[in-house]
Amino acid sequence: MFIKDKLSHFLHRSRSFHAILLVFLLAGAFQAVAQRPRSRVDQLSDEDVQNFYRKAQASGLSEVQIEQAAMSQGYTLDDIAKMRKRMAQIRTLTSLPQNQLPKESFKGSRGLPSDLSMRSDTLEVDSIRKDTTKKLKVFGASLFENAKMSFEPNLRIATPRNYIVGPDDEIRVDISGASTGDFQLKVSPDGTVKVPDLAPIFVSGLTIEQAEQRIIARLRQGGYQGLGRPGSGTSANVTLTNIRSIRVILVGEVVRPGTYTISSLGSVMNALYLAGGPNPETGSFRKINVVRGNRVVRTLDLYDFILRADQRDNIRLQDQDVIRVADYEAHVELTGQVRRPAIFEILPGETLKTVLAFAGGFGDDAYRASITLRRNTARERRIVTITEEQIATFVPKAGDKYNVGKILERYENRVQVAGAVMRPGDYSLEPGLETVRQLITRADGLRKDAFTNRATIVRERADMDRENLSFDLGKLMRGEVADIPLQSQDSLTVLSIRELREPYYVTIEGAVNMPDTIDFIANMSVADLIAHAGGFQEGAKPNLIEVARRIRQDSAGIRKTMMEIYRFAIDRDLQITPMEATPGSSPEFRLQPFDIVYVRTSPNYESQRQVMVYGEVMQPGNYAIANRQERIGDVIKRAGGLKPEAYMAGAQFRRNGQLIGNDLRDLIANPNVEENLLLQDKDTLYIPRRSEIIAVQGAVLNPSSISFKEDFKFDDYISEAGGFTDNARQRKAYIVYPNGRKDRSHSFLFFVSRPRVDPGSIINVPFKPIDSNRLTAGERIGIFSLLATVSIALINVLLR
Structure with a gap:
């Protein structure tokens, strides 16, 4: 981008960042920033800084004057330091092209002039958005839409020998050998260069080669005898260091016509890019004239550059050259199955074949037999069908719209075979493959499981309906019946015997x-x-x-x-x-x-089944069930009996993980009790210690755990928990004993009998269900009011 290139060049040329302080000099520059008060450096955007720089660059003040002017405007040394840092950051982020390296990067390097024009949208790259519309674009217009492309000349190449020297060019003469010398010569406005102690040398209008010969000849006259001659021992190297700028004019149908300042090495493409290229709506991409001295010296066709990278007409410009972009003569549209659908510009004598070449030719799925044309007439449009033979000679006209169709999803010579053949698939209908037998032979014959009593051909009729043809394939293959000719799109199916039966x-x-x-x-x-x-x-x-x-x-009757x-x-x-x-x-x-x-x-074979006994027994663990009659009491004996701390009233027996309510207190004394259950696989028996805690849960004021007391009854524990809540169902209170059994309260009239309480039990008081149909206070008042109103009305009626 040109602004950044000029800024980088200026920074290197001044050998310090003081020159950037020009931005604080001009009051008008400050007013340009929305008439705001004095801004601090961190309030300025990068664009503000660069705009200030461009306006201050031409002031011509010294660095000391610049700094003094900035401080007189109220800026401190801290502001100046911040400005230097800000410009250093911009310079770091600025990527210089290879052809615009600073002059100090190496001795004798070439630099650009500081007054070059820039493309107006180079600072708005981030704001550019891709065109998401499906409107067909003019071919070649995208070349100038890319803001990252500049067509700038490469400054690191050798100076072209036909380069015309002019004012403001700088020529460096380096003498080495028996004599030495180094001269930096700038071409003056009158076209001369001045070597110390020698008369001015006129070089303007000469090529760099002619200027070199004239300068060396004058140096020989000034004391450098034999300079540049073989055997003299003294040689001279003449190079072009800093090049001048030239002004060119772009007129006609360009996006931004006007006068532009470019490098003297700039070309036509360089100038066109600065002006945004030809106007896609009205401009010609194929007739771009370079006018020099009121005479057209070259005509540039951008299609040659885009399609063939031909730059023969991309000539180097001279000062006051005029580039004129003419109006386009004819546009045609080419859409459909081509590689580059677009709007193309055509010249007289070009044919439709040429337009197809512009579009990259037919696409892979293009229908090439004909192209459909929609052409404007004096009053309306008309359709023209162009055959493949006419493409090479057909002459397009302005406004033509060509469309290349897509080939049909059908085959002109395909037959298919599927099913019980060795190689099912698609085959071409051709000499040697025209009948059913020939098709099966081409498919490597029938499989051994082929069902030969019947095969089918699905054939497409002339009206595109399909019909089924069935025949005895076995007789056909043996030659007992005539072979069947095939037609295009026929599909032969040979069934397998396995397809005709239930899977075995x-x-x-x-x-x-x-x-x-x-x-x-x-x-x-x-x-x-x-x-x-x-x-x-x-x-x-x-x-x-x-x-x-x-x-x-099968048999007669029902078996x-x-x-x-x-x-x-x-x-x-x-x-x-x-x-x-x-x-x-x-x-x-x-x-x-x-x-x-x-x-x-085997009826006598069973895998081991076992139960688990743990808790207050002598030998807890897993025990195998020895026989089908083994019970809970038997496994307790096998476990060594109970420990003294065992609490049989709280013994818990589980089957399949579910607690079985079972009171085993009398089990040891009387093994014949009904609670002495038969054992099953994976049963568990847990015999705990005596628990001294009673838990009270549910609709009580303070659900809690309470220590067991021998003289406490059911209601005593309820009282310990704060008593019943208002929504408690007192008559439904129940108790869960530690062995899993449960007991509920019993009521008769006004009397309620509570269950006994054993150590480790859990007392549960259920809540009353929520009455969703209960009337609110407001609803009750409303009903009472209604009843009162109705009553008063009835009384009045009765009194009448």
Whole structure:
């Protein structure tokens, strides 16, 4: 961006940051910032700083005067230091192009003049938004919309030998060898350079090569004998260091016409970019004239640069050159299946083939047989169909709109084969593949499971309806019937015998390691299926295997038997012997589809079952259930009996994790009590110590835990908890004993009988249910008022 380049160059040239203080000099510059009072440095935006700099740059004051002027405006040394830091940050963030390196970066480097024009939108890159509309764009317009592209000349290349020297150019002459010297010569406004002790040398209008020869010749006359001649031992190197600026004028249909200051190395593209390029709505991208001395010296066609990177006409400009962008002659639109749909500019003599080349040619799915044209006539539009043969000679006209269609989703020579063939898929209808037999042969023949009694062809009729053609494929393949010719879009389907039946499977259940249902395999025996299921479990009874088989044969009437049952005895080595004289129950017995094999479990085989006893017993732990008659009392004895601290009234017996309400207090003294339950697998028995706590919960004022007292009754504990609440259901209060049993209050008339309280019990007082239908105070008042009104009305009626 030009502002940043000028700023960086100026900073290096002055060898300090003092020059930036010019921004504080001009009162008008301060008024430009919305007429606000004196601003501190941190209140200025980057754009403000650079705008101040541009206005102050031409003042010509010295650095001391600049600093004094800033302080006279009320700025302190801290403000000046902040300004230096601010400009240093801007300079750090500024990325200089390679062709605009500062002059001090290396000896003899080339710099740009400080008064170059800049593109007006370079400071608004962040505000540029992509055009999200689907409007077709003019081809080439996007080239100048990219704010990061500048077409600036490269200053690090060697000076072109045909470069024309002019005022403000700086030429450096470096003499080395037997004699030395270093001269920095600036071309004066009258076109001369001045070497000390020598007459002025006129170089304006000469090429750099001619100027070099003239300067060296004058130096020879001034005492450098033999300079630049072979064998003299003295050589001279003439280079162009700082180049001048030139002014060019852009007129015609450009985005921003006007006069621009550019580098003397600038080209036509450089100037066009500064002006925003041709106007996409009215300007020509193909007829850009460079006028020099009232004569057109070159005509630039941007399509040559965009499509072929041809820069032959991108010539270097000279001072006072005029670039004129003419009006476009004809625009045509090309849309559809092309690689670059756009609006294209055409010149006389160009054909539709040329426009297609501008668009990158047809797309991959383009319909190439014809192109549809919508053309304007004197009164209306008309449709024109352009065939593929006419494209090369068809001449477009202004306003034409061409559309390239997409090919149809159909095939002109496709036939398909699916099903029980070796290679199903799509095939081309061609000589050698024109019949059903030839298609099956091309598909590597039929599979062994092919159902040859019937095959079908789905064919597309002329009206695009489809019809089904069925035939005996076996007879066709054997030549017993005539072969069937195929047509385009035919689809042949060969069924498989497996597709015409229910899926076959067999099932094995019972005492095997992996009960499963698997696909039926012919010639499979019962032993094979048991092996597939992982073999017998330990509790299996191999001498009793049953096979249940469906009755698949049809018969007259209704059969009494629902299925056939076969029994076998198999040893653990999977050797089968018939158990009964049942037809088919032999070592050669083979399974059929849908058979179910049952492997029974031995009646005397059971895995270990155990119960857990813990708490106040002598030997807590897990105990195996020895027999089917073992009870709770038996396992307590096996656990060594009870400890002295055991509290049998609170013993908790659980089955499947659920607490069973059971009073085991009399169990030890009388094993025949009904509470002495039979044990089951995973039962647990917990015998606690005596608990001295009574918990009171629910609708009491202070739910809490209370110490057990022998002389306390149910209501005493309620009183200890603060008594009942207003919404307590007192007659429904109940108690949960530590062994899981429960007891409730009993009421008769006005008398309520409370249950006894044992240590460790929990007293629960339920709440009354919320009456959602209860009337509010306001509703009751309203009803009373209504009743009073009705009563008064009735009295008045009766008194009449």
